[in-house]
Amino acid sequence: MTSLSYKRDDGPSFPTDCFPARALQSRRKDGGGHRLVAYRKAEEQKNSIVNRRIKKAHKKQVDSAEANGNTLDGPFLLQLHCVDKPSELCSVDITEQKLNEVKPEDLKAFENVAYIDASVNSLSLASFSSFVSLRELSLCVNGIRSMTFDAFNFPHLEVRPAKEDDTRFRALEILMLDDNKLSSGVLNSVKNLNRS
Structure with missing residues (x-):
């Protein structure tokens, strides 16, 4: 495993593995920690539920209008x-x-x-x-x-x-x-x- 390093403008370079949280974050595809991933997933579920309710209400209106003529x-x-x-x-x-x-x-x-x-x-x-x-x-x-x-x-x-x-x-x-x-x-x- 190669070590990644961070170089400042003034010259010295520092290894990025010295901070484990930063090293894990740089390796994750989504770029976020577990809390961020859990939050995003919860928001997606909430939006999905709201969208289903909106579609259901719209379908009910359309069905009622069709039944009503x-x-x-x-x-x-x-x-x-x-x-x-x-x-x-x-x-x-x-x-x-x-x-x-x-x-x-x-x-x-x-x-x-x-x-x-x-x-x-x-x-x-x-x-x-x-x-x-x-x-x-x-x-x-x-x-x-x-x-x-x-x-x-x-x-x-x-x-x-x-x-x-x-x-x-x-x-x-x-x-x-x-x-x-x-x-x-x-x-x-x-x-x-x-x-x-």
């Missing part, structure tokens, strides 16, 4: 907004989810939802009648062709009534219907919407 329902909203209970959700953002169906019986439990942005889907206004606290709704780019709906299904949306005893849309604040395919008759349905 293009339907707006309770489990879809809970998973999309990372909440455990429908009562924890106050604002819903389902933009660009390719939704075209609704399960209204699932949505009645979401009694605190006051704001919904459902832009860029294929849903109608009537699809949201199960949200009893709804105050603001955006249905931009949904391909809406008609506005046939029962105003009594939206108790917190408000227009100034044409008759004294008409109580429809009392709390309407904002209704956005940009970039839809509305016919001219639709405007008659919403002409009395006024900010209160």
